[in-house]
Amino acid sequence: MKYRYALLFFFIGYLIQSTVMVHFSVFGVSPNLVLCLVILFPFLYGGNQGMALGILFGLLQDLNFSLIIGPSAIGYLIVALIMGYIKRLLYRESILTIFFAAAIGTTLYYTLYWIIITIFGGTYHYLYIIKEIPILVFYHFLIMVVYYLLIGKKAIRFNQDRYYKGNPYSYE
Amino acid sequence: MKWYREHIRLTIISIVLFLLFTLTVVSYLHQGSNSWLGSQIERVNVFIQEPVSDGGNGLADTVKGLFLFKRVMAENRALEDENAELKREVIKQALSREELAELRDLNEALNHESFAENQEYVTAAVVAMDGSQWYRIFTINAGSEKGIHKDDIVINAKGLVGRILDVGPKWSKVISIIDEKNDVSFQVFRKLDLLGVLTGDGKGGLTGYMLDVDASVIEGDVLITSGMELYPQGIPIGKISKVSQDKDALLQTVEVEPAVEFTSIQKVTVILSDR
Numbered sequence: 001m002k003y004r005y006a007l008l009f010f011f012i013g014y015l016i017q018s019t020v021m022v023h024f025s026v027f028g029v030s031p032n033l034v035l036c037l038v039i040l041f042p043f044l045y046g047g048n049q050g051m052a053l054g055i056l057f058g059l060l061q062d063l064n065f066s067l068i069i070g071p072s073a074i075g076y077l078i079v080a081l082i083m084g085y086i087k088r089l090l091y092r093e094s095i096l097t098i099f100f101a102a103a104i105g106t107t108l109y110y111t112l113y114w115i116i117i118t119i120f121g122g123t124y125h126y127l128y129i130i131k132e133i134p135i136l137v138f139y140h141f142l143i144m145v146v147y148y149l150l151i152g153k154k155a156i157r158f159n160q161d162r163y164y165k166g167n168p169y170s171y172e
Numbered sequence: 173m174k175w176y177r178e179h180i181r182l183t184i185i186s187i188v189l190f191l192l193f194t195l196t197v198v199s200y201l202h203q204g205s206n207s208w209l210g211s212q213i214e215r216v217n218v219f220i221q222e223p224v225s226d227g228g229n230g231l232a233d234t235v236k237g238l239f240l241f242k243r244v245m246a247e248n249r250a251l252e253d254e255n256a257e258l259k260r261e262v263i264k265q266a267l268s269r270e271e272l273a274e275l276r277d278l279n280e281a282l283n284h285e286s287f288a289e290n291q292e293y294v295t296a297a298v299v300a301m302d303g304s305q306w307y308r309i310f311t312i313n314a315g316s317e318k319g320i321h322k323d324d325i326v327i328n329a330k331g332l333v334g335r336i337l338d339v340g341p342k343w344s345k346v347i348s349i350i351d352e353k354n355d356v357s358f359q360v361f362r363k364l365d366l367l368g369v370l371t372g373d374g375k376g377g378l379t380g381y382m383l384d385v386d387a388s389v390i391e392g393d394v395l396i397t398s399g400m401e402l403y404p405q406g407i408p409i410g411k412i413s414k415v416s417q418d419k420d421a422l423l424q425t426v427e428v429e430p431a432v433e434f435t436s437i438q439k440v441t442v443i444l445s446d447r
Contacts, residue, residue: 067307
Protein backbone atom coordinates (compact mmCIF):
# COMPACT_ATOMS: atom_id res chain seq x y z
CA MET A 1 0.00 0.00 0.00
CA LYS A 2 1.25 3.45 -0.83
CA TYR A 3 2.38 5.53 2.13
CA ARG A 4 -0.15 8.29 1.46
CA TYR A 5 -3.07 5.83 1.60
CA ALA A 6 -1.63 4.18 4.72
CA LEU A 7 -1.30 7.64 6.32
CA LEU A 8 -4.89 8.41 5.40
CA PHE A 9 -6.14 5.16 6.99
CA PHE A 10 -4.19 5.81 10.19
CA PHE A 11 -5.38 9.42 10.32
CA ILE A 12 -9.03 8.43 9.89
CA GLY A 13 -8.59 5.66 12.48
CA TYR A 14 -7.02 8.05 14.98
CA LEU A 15 -9.66 10.75 14.38
CA ILE A 16 -12.59 8.34 14.85
CA GLN A 17 -10.94 6.75 17.89
CA SER A 18 -10.38 10.06 19.66
CA THR A 19 -13.79 11.57 18.95
CA VAL A 20 -16.73 9.25 18.33
CA MET A 21 -15.51 5.80 19.38
CA VAL A 22 -16.39 6.41 23.05
CA HIS A 23 -20.05 6.19 21.99
CA PHE A 24 -19.47 2.61 20.87
CA SER A 25 -17.87 1.37 24.05
CA VAL A 26 -18.80 -2.09 25.35
CA PHE A 27 -18.71 -2.40 29.17
CA GLY A 28 -16.87 0.93 29.19
CA VAL A 29 -14.18 -0.34 26.80
CA SER A 30 -13.58 1.34 23.43
CA PRO A 31 -11.53 -0.26 20.67
CA ASN A 32 -8.12 1.05 19.67
CA LEU A 33 -8.36 1.55 15.91
CA VAL A 34 -4.72 2.62 15.55
CA LEU A 35 -3.64 -0.63 17.22
CA CYS A 36 -5.86 -2.61 14.80
CA LEU A 37 -4.03 -0.97 11.87
CA VAL A 38 -0.62 -1.48 13.51
CA ILE A 39 -1.39 -5.21 13.81
CA LEU A 40 -2.87 -5.54 10.32
CA PHE A 41 -0.40 -3.55 8.24
CA PRO A 42 2.76 -5.64 8.82
CA PHE A 43 0.59 -8.72 8.59
CA LEU A 44 -1.08 -7.89 5.27
CA TYR A 45 1.40 -5.65 3.49
CA GLY A 46 4.75 -6.28 5.17
CA GLY A 47 7.27 -3.45 5.16
CA ASN A 48 7.61 -0.71 7.74
CA GLN A 49 4.42 1.30 7.25
CA GLY A 50 2.71 -0.11 10.35
CA MET A 51 5.78 0.60 12.44
CA ALA A 52 6.45 4.13 11.16
CA LEU A 53 2.83 5.26 11.30
CA GLY A 54 2.33 3.46 14.61
CA ILE A 55 5.15 5.55 16.12
CA LEU A 56 3.75 8.77 14.63
CA PHE A 57 0.17 8.23 15.78
CA GLY A 58 1.34 6.68 19.07
CA LEU A 59 3.16 9.93 19.86
CA LEU A 60 0.06 11.92 18.91
CA GLN A 61 -2.08 9.70 21.13
CA ASP A 62 0.31 10.11 24.07
CA LEU A 63 0.46 13.86 23.57
CA ASN A 64 -3.32 14.02 23.74
CA PHE A 65 -4.30 11.42 26.31
CA SER A 66 -1.39 10.43 28.50
CA LEU A 67 0.64 11.89 31.33
CA ILE A 68 3.88 10.82 29.63
CA ILE A 69 4.82 10.80 25.94
CA GLY A 70 6.17 7.59 24.47
CA PRO A 71 4.45 4.45 25.86
CA SER A 72 1.95 4.08 23.00
CA ALA A 73 4.62 4.76 20.36
CA ILE A 74 6.97 2.16 21.91
CA GLY A 75 4.08 -0.31 22.22
CA TYR A 76 3.04 0.12 18.57
CA LEU A 77 6.65 -0.20 17.38
CA ILE A 78 7.19 -3.50 19.20
CA VAL A 79 3.78 -4.89 18.19
CA ALA A 80 4.43 -4.04 14.52
CA LEU A 81 7.86 -5.68 14.71
CA ILE A 82 6.52 -8.87 16.27
CA MET A 83 3.59 -9.02 13.84
CA GLY A 84 6.10 -8.78 11.00
CA TYR A 85 7.82 -11.91 12.31
CA ILE A 86 4.65 -13.81 13.25
CA LYS A 87 3.12 -13.46 9.79
CA ARG A 88 5.80 -15.81 8.45
CA LEU A 89 4.51 -18.53 10.73
CA LEU A 90 0.81 -18.13 10.00
CA TYR A 91 -1.37 -18.65 6.96
CA ARG A 92 -2.62 -15.19 6.02
CA GLU A 93 -5.77 -16.11 4.10
CA SER A 94 -7.70 -17.28 7.12
CA ILE A 95 -10.05 -15.38 9.40
CA LEU A 96 -8.78 -17.49 12.31
CA THR A 97 -5.30 -16.11 11.69
CA ILE A 98 -6.68 -12.61 12.13
CA PHE A 99 -8.10 -13.68 15.47
CA PHE A 100 -4.67 -14.92 16.57
CA ALA A 101 -3.09 -11.69 15.35
CA ALA A 102 -5.72 -9.62 17.25
CA ALA A 103 -5.22 -11.66 20.44
CA ILE A 104 -1.41 -11.56 20.37
CA GLY A 105 -1.17 -7.92 19.26
CA THR A 106 -3.74 -6.62 21.76
CA THR A 107 -2.37 -8.56 24.75
CA LEU A 108 1.19 -7.61 23.89
CA TYR A 109 0.42 -3.91 23.40
CA TYR A 110 -1.56 -3.48 26.62
CA THR A 111 0.98 -5.49 28.64
CA LEU A 112 3.86 -3.38 27.28
CA TYR A 113 1.87 -0.21 27.90
CA TRP A 114 1.14 -1.28 31.48
CA ILE A 115 4.82 -2.14 32.13
CA ILE A 116 6.03 1.26 30.86
CA ILE A 117 3.31 3.17 32.72
CA THR A 118 4.03 1.23 35.93
CA ILE A 119 7.77 1.95 35.65
CA PHE A 120 6.91 5.65 35.44
CA GLY A 121 4.67 5.70 38.51
CA GLY A 122 1.34 4.45 37.11
CA THR A 123 -1.07 3.00 39.68
CA TYR A 124 -3.24 0.81 37.47
CA HIS A 125 -3.50 -2.88 38.43
CA TYR A 126 -2.60 -5.51 35.86
CA LEU A 127 -5.76 -7.43 36.84
CA TYR A 128 -7.85 -4.43 35.75
CA ILE A 129 -6.07 -4.51 32.37
CA ILE A 130 -6.44 -8.30 32.03
CA LYS A 131 -10.18 -7.94 32.63
CA GLU A 132 -10.50 -5.59 29.64
CA ILE A 133 -8.30 -7.56 27.23
CA PRO A 134 -10.88 -10.25 26.19
CA ILE A 135 -13.40 -7.53 25.25
CA LEU A 136 -10.71 -5.61 23.38
CA VAL A 137 -9.51 -8.73 21.53
CA PHE A 138 -13.03 -9.52 20.39
CA TYR A 139 -13.73 -5.90 19.40
CA HIS A 140 -10.39 -5.59 17.56
CA PHE A 141 -10.98 -8.91 15.81
CA LEU A 142 -14.34 -7.67 14.47
CA ILE A 143 -12.83 -4.41 13.22
CA MET A 144 -9.88 -6.20 11.64
CA VAL A 145 -12.14 -8.71 9.87
CA VAL A 146 -14.24 -5.87 8.45
CA TYR A 147 -11.07 -4.09 7.25
CA TYR A 148 -9.64 -7.33 5.86
CA LEU A 149 -12.80 -8.21 3.92
CA LEU A 150 -13.48 -4.71 2.60
CA ILE A 151 -9.97 -3.37 1.93
CA GLY A 152 -7.17 -5.64 3.10
CA LYS A 153 -8.02 -8.71 1.07
CA LYS A 154 -7.95 -6.82 -2.22
CA ALA A 155 -4.54 -5.36 -1.56
CA ILE A 156 -2.69 -8.56 -0.63
CA ARG A 157 -0.22 -9.76 -3.19
CA PHE A 158 1.09 -13.26 -2.65
CA ASN A 159 4.33 -14.59 -4.05
CA GLN A 160 2.45 -17.14 -6.10
CA ASP A 161 0.28 -14.43 -7.72
CA ARG A 162 0.86 -13.93 -11.43
CA TYR A 163 2.95 -10.86 -12.32
CA TYR A 164 3.99 -10.47 -8.68
CA LYS A 165 7.19 -8.43 -8.60
CA GLY A 166 7.68 -8.23 -4.88
CA ASN A 167 6.67 -5.63 -2.36
CA PRO A 168 8.70 -2.44 -2.93
CA TYR A 169 8.16 -1.39 0.71
CA SER A 170 9.33 -4.63 2.24
CA TYR A 171 12.87 -5.44 3.21
CA GLU A 172 12.26 -9.15 2.90
CA MET B 173 30.83 -0.19 11.49
CA LYS B 174 30.45 -3.01 9.01
CA TRP B 175 28.05 -4.77 11.37
CA TYR B 176 25.80 -1.67 11.49
CA ARG B 177 25.74 -1.43 7.69
CA GLU B 178 24.81 -5.09 7.40
CA HIS B 179 22.10 -4.76 10.01
CA ILE B 180 20.79 -1.34 9.04
CA ARG B 181 17.14 -2.13 9.91
CA LEU B 182 18.00 -3.37 13.37
CA THR B 183 20.26 -0.35 13.92
CA ILE B 184 17.52 2.12 12.91
CA ILE B 185 14.92 0.37 15.10
CA SER B 186 17.30 0.37 18.09
CA ILE B 187 18.03 4.09 17.66
CA VAL B 188 14.29 4.89 17.37
CA LEU B 189 13.54 2.81 20.49
CA PHE B 190 16.31 4.57 22.39
CA LEU B 191 14.96 8.00 21.32
CA LEU B 192 11.42 7.04 22.35
CA PHE B 193 12.58 5.87 25.78
CA THR B 194 14.53 9.12 26.19
CA LEU B 195 11.39 11.07 25.24
CA THR B 196 9.39 9.08 27.79
CA VAL B 197 11.87 9.83 30.55
CA VAL B 198 12.03 13.54 29.64
CA SER B 199 8.24 13.86 29.49
CA TYR B 200 7.98 12.03 32.86
CA LEU B 201 10.43 14.49 34.43
CA HIS B 202 8.52 17.47 32.99
CA GLN B 203 4.98 16.17 33.48
CA GLY B 204 2.19 18.64 32.86
CA SER B 205 4.31 21.16 30.97
CA ASN B 206 3.92 21.40 27.24
CA SER B 207 6.50 22.48 24.68
CA TRP B 208 5.77 25.01 21.92
CA LEU B 209 5.62 22.19 19.36
CA GLY B 210 3.30 20.11 21.57
CA SER B 211 1.05 23.12 22.03
CA GLN B 212 0.82 23.74 18.27
CA ILE B 213 0.07 20.05 17.59
CA GLU B 214 -2.70 20.16 20.21
CA ARG B 215 -4.10 23.29 18.57
CA VAL B 216 -4.32 21.61 15.13
CA ASN B 217 -5.72 18.47 16.79
CA VAL B 218 -8.53 20.37 18.49
CA PHE B 219 -9.28 22.29 15.26
CA ILE B 220 -9.80 18.98 13.42
CA GLN B 221 -11.36 16.96 16.25
CA GLU B 222 -13.98 19.52 17.33
CA PRO B 223 -16.32 19.29 14.29
CA VAL B 224 -15.95 15.49 14.12
CA SER B 225 -16.70 15.21 17.83
CA ASP B 226 -19.74 17.53 17.50
CA GLY B 227 -21.06 15.47 14.59
CA GLY B 228 -20.44 12.21 16.44
CA ASN B 229 -22.18 13.44 19.60
CA GLY B 230 -25.19 14.64 17.61
CA LEU B 231 -25.42 11.35 15.74
CA ALA B 232 -25.00 9.29 18.90
CA ASP B 233 -27.71 11.29 20.68
CA THR B 234 -30.12 10.82 17.76
CA VAL B 235 -29.47 7.08 17.50
CA LYS B 236 -29.70 6.61 21.27
CA GLY B 237 -32.94 8.63 21.29
CA LEU B 238 -34.44 6.29 18.71
CA PHE B 239 -33.41 3.10 20.48
CA LEU B 240 -34.00 4.27 24.01
CA PHE B 241 -37.41 5.83 23.48
CA LYS B 242 -39.05 3.77 26.24
CA ARG B 243 -36.26 4.57 28.67
CA VAL B 244 -36.44 8.27 27.81
CA MET B 245 -40.19 8.20 28.50
CA ALA B 246 -39.63 6.51 31.86
CA GLU B 247 -36.87 9.00 32.66
CA ASN B 248 -39.24 11.82 31.73
CA ARG B 249 -41.87 10.52 34.16
CA ALA B 250 -39.25 10.20 36.90
CA LEU B 251 -38.09 13.76 36.20
CA GLU B 252 -41.68 15.03 36.39
CA ASP B 253 -42.03 13.42 39.83
CA GLU B 254 -38.69 14.88 40.88
CA ASN B 255 -39.78 18.27 39.57
CA ALA B 256 -42.92 18.17 41.70
CA GLU B 257 -40.85 17.18 44.73
CA LEU B 258 -38.40 20.01 44.05
CA LYS B 259 -41.25 22.52 43.80
CA ARG B 260 -42.40 21.50 47.27
CA GLU B 261 -38.81 21.85 48.43
CA VAL B 262 -38.60 25.36 46.92
CA ILE B 263 -41.64 26.42 48.94
CA LYS B 264 -40.00 25.05 52.08
CA GLN B 265 -36.71 26.77 51.26
CA ALA B 266 -38.46 30.10 50.65
CA LEU B 267 -39.33 30.16 54.32
CA SER B 268 -35.68 30.29 55.29
CA ARG B 269 -34.88 32.94 52.68
CA GLU B 270 -35.30 35.70 55.18
CA GLU B 271 -32.83 34.01 57.49
CA LEU B 272 -30.35 33.77 54.61
CA ALA B 273 -30.76 37.47 53.83
CA GLU B 274 -29.92 38.23 57.44
CA LEU B 275 -26.80 36.04 57.27
CA ARG B 276 -25.67 37.78 54.06
CA ASP B 277 -26.02 41.15 55.74
CA LEU B 278 -23.89 39.80 58.54
CA ASN B 279 -21.33 38.52 55.98
CA GLU B 280 -21.06 41.94 54.39
CA ALA B 281 -20.71 43.60 57.78
CA LEU B 282 -17.82 41.24 58.60
CA ASN B 283 -16.23 41.55 55.08
CA HIS B 284 -16.44 37.79 54.65
CA GLU B 285 -16.48 36.47 51.06
CA SER B 286 -18.21 33.16 50.47
CA PHE B 287 -16.83 30.71 47.90
CA ALA B 288 -19.92 30.24 45.76
CA GLU B 289 -20.69 33.90 45.22
CA ASN B 290 -17.25 34.80 43.96
CA GLN B 291 -16.60 31.97 41.54
CA GLU B 292 -16.75 32.35 37.78
CA TYR B 293 -17.45 29.42 35.52
CA VAL B 294 -16.74 28.45 31.93
CA THR B 295 -18.71 25.73 30.18
CA ALA B 296 -16.90 23.69 27.55
CA ALA B 297 -17.46 20.68 25.32
CA VAL B 298 -15.26 17.58 25.29
CA VAL B 299 -13.66 17.42 21.84
CA ALA B 300 -11.30 14.47 22.25
CA MET B 301 -11.33 11.45 24.52
CA ASP B 302 -9.65 8.13 23.90
CA GLY B 303 -11.70 5.38 25.53
CA SER B 304 -9.15 2.74 24.54
CA GLN B 305 -6.58 4.10 27.00
CA TRP B 306 -6.88 3.66 30.78
CA TYR B 307 -6.12 7.26 31.52
CA ARG B 308 -9.23 9.37 31.48
CA ILE B 309 -7.47 12.43 30.12
CA PHE B 310 -9.50 14.44 27.64
CA THR B 311 -9.41 17.71 25.73
CA ILE B 312 -12.03 20.49 26.03
CA ASN B 313 -12.61 23.40 23.65
CA ALA B 314 -11.85 26.26 26.06
CA GLY B 315 -8.49 27.52 27.19
CA SER B 316 -6.53 30.46 28.53
CA GLU B 317 -8.45 32.88 26.27
CA LYS B 318 -11.49 32.18 28.48
CA GLY B 319 -9.51 32.58 31.69
CA ILE B 320 -8.74 28.92 32.39
CA HIS B 321 -5.55 28.16 34.32
CA LYS B 322 -3.67 25.00 35.19
CA ASP B 323 -5.21 23.21 38.24
CA ASP B 324 -8.64 24.85 37.83
CA ILE B 325 -11.39 22.49 38.98
CA VAL B 326 -13.59 20.71 36.45
CA ILE B 327 -17.11 19.49 37.28
CA ASN B 328 -20.20 18.40 35.37
CA ALA B 329 -23.87 18.04 36.24
CA LYS B 330 -23.19 14.84 38.21
CA GLY B 331 -20.18 15.92 40.23
CA LEU B 332 -16.41 16.27 40.41
CA VAL B 333 -14.59 15.40 37.17
CA GLY B 334 -11.00 16.46 37.89
CA ARG B 335 -8.65 19.35 37.28
CA ILE B 336 -6.95 21.15 34.39
CA LEU B 337 -3.67 19.46 33.53
CA ASP B 338 -2.49 21.67 30.67
CA VAL B 339 -3.80 24.80 28.94
CA GLY B 340 -3.51 26.28 25.45
CA PRO B 341 -5.22 29.40 24.10
CA LYS B 342 -8.30 27.55 22.81
CA TRP B 343 -8.01 24.13 24.49
CA SER B 344 -7.34 22.53 27.84
CA LYS B 345 -6.45 19.02 28.93
CA VAL B 346 -8.38 17.61 31.87
CA ILE B 347 -7.18 14.81 34.16
CA SER B 348 -9.91 12.91 35.98
CA ILE B 349 -9.94 12.25 39.74
CA ILE B 350 -9.58 8.48 39.15
CA ASP B 351 -6.18 9.10 37.54
CA GLU B 352 -5.02 11.48 40.22
CA LYS B 353 -2.18 10.57 42.53
CA ASN B 354 -3.12 13.54 44.71
CA ASP B 355 -5.52 12.84 47.57
CA VAL B 356 -9.06 14.20 47.57
CA SER B 357 -10.44 14.97 51.01
CA PHE B 358 -14.16 14.33 51.48
CA GLN B 359 -17.00 14.61 53.93
CA VAL B 360 -20.10 12.43 54.15
CA PHE B 361 -23.16 14.35 52.93
CA ARG B 362 -25.47 12.62 55.46
CA LYS B 363 -23.28 13.67 58.38
CA LEU B 364 -20.87 16.45 57.47
CA ASP B 365 -18.50 15.92 60.42
CA LEU B 366 -17.42 12.50 59.03
CA LEU B 367 -14.23 13.17 57.08
CA GLY B 368 -11.86 11.07 54.99
CA VAL B 369 -9.35 10.95 52.16
CA LEU B 370 -9.72 9.37 48.69
CA THR B 371 -7.42 8.45 45.84
CA GLY B 372 -7.66 6.52 42.53
CA ASP B 373 -7.74 2.73 43.11
CA GLY B 374 -6.05 1.74 39.84
CA LYS B 375 -9.22 -0.05 38.72
CA GLY B 376 -11.23 2.89 37.45
CA GLY B 377 -12.74 3.74 40.84
CA LEU B 378 -11.78 5.48 44.07
CA THR B 379 -10.63 4.14 47.38
CA GLY B 380 -9.81 5.79 50.69
CA TYR B 381 -10.17 5.82 54.44
CA MET B 382 -12.07 7.62 57.16
CA LEU B 383 -10.14 9.92 59.48
CA ASP B 384 -12.19 8.56 62.39
CA VAL B 385 -11.83 4.76 62.67
CA ASP B 386 -15.25 4.47 64.27
CA ALA B 387 -17.06 6.71 61.75
CA SER B 388 -20.53 5.33 61.11
CA VAL B 389 -20.50 5.24 57.30
CA ILE B 390 -22.63 2.82 55.32
CA GLU B 391 -22.84 1.64 51.73
CA GLY B 392 -24.71 4.18 49.63
CA ASP B 393 -23.50 7.22 51.57
CA VAL B 394 -22.89 10.16 49.25
CA LEU B 395 -19.48 11.81 49.53
CA ILE B 396 -18.75 15.46 48.76
CA THR B 397 -15.51 17.42 48.67
CA SER B 398 -14.57 18.91 52.02
CA GLY B 399 -12.72 21.94 50.66
CA MET B 400 -9.56 21.19 52.62
CA GLU B 401 -7.19 21.29 49.65
CA LEU B 402 -7.39 21.92 45.90
CA TYR B 403 -11.07 21.07 45.47
CA PRO B 404 -13.67 23.50 46.84
CA GLN B 405 -16.28 22.28 49.30
CA GLY B 406 -19.61 20.73 48.39
CA ILE B 407 -18.96 19.03 45.03
CA PRO B 408 -20.39 15.46 44.84
CA ILE B 409 -17.63 12.84 44.41
CA GLY B 410 -19.56 9.56 44.44
CA LYS B 411 -21.26 6.90 46.52
CA ILE B 412 -19.68 4.44 48.96
CA SER B 413 -19.89 0.96 47.43
CA LYS B 414 -18.04 -0.97 50.15
CA VAL B 415 -16.97 -0.33 53.74
CA SER B 416 -14.32 -2.51 55.38
CA GLN B 417 -12.10 -2.51 58.44
CA ASP B 418 -8.35 -2.75 57.93
CA LYS B 419 -7.43 -4.25 61.29
CA ASP B 420 -3.67 -4.15 60.67
CA ALA B 421 -3.60 -0.45 59.89
CA LEU B 422 -6.50 0.35 62.23
CA LEU B 423 -8.34 2.08 59.43
CA GLN B 424 -11.87 2.06 58.14
CA THR B 425 -11.48 1.88 54.37
CA VAL B 426 -14.12 2.74 51.77
CA GLU B 427 -14.50 1.94 48.10
CA VAL B 428 -16.28 4.62 46.14
CA GLU B 429 -18.16 4.53 42.87
CA PRO B 430 -17.57 7.94 41.20
CA ALA B 431 -20.68 10.04 40.52
CA VAL B 432 -19.37 10.93 37.07
CA GLU B 433 -19.35 8.40 34.26
CA PHE B 434 -15.98 9.20 32.79
CA THR B 435 -16.47 7.34 29.54
CA SER B 436 -19.42 9.43 28.36
CA ILE B 437 -18.68 13.03 29.31
CA GLN B 438 -19.78 15.54 26.71
CA LYS B 439 -19.98 18.87 28.58
CA VAL B 440 -18.04 20.13 31.58
CA THR B 441 -17.86 23.27 33.68
CA VAL B 442 -14.53 24.75 34.71
CA ILE B 443 -14.48 26.72 37.98
CA LEU B 444 -12.10 29.58 37.29
CA SER B 445 -9.57 30.25 39.99
CA ASP B 446 -9.13 33.76 41.27
CA ARG B 447 -5.66 34.66 39.88
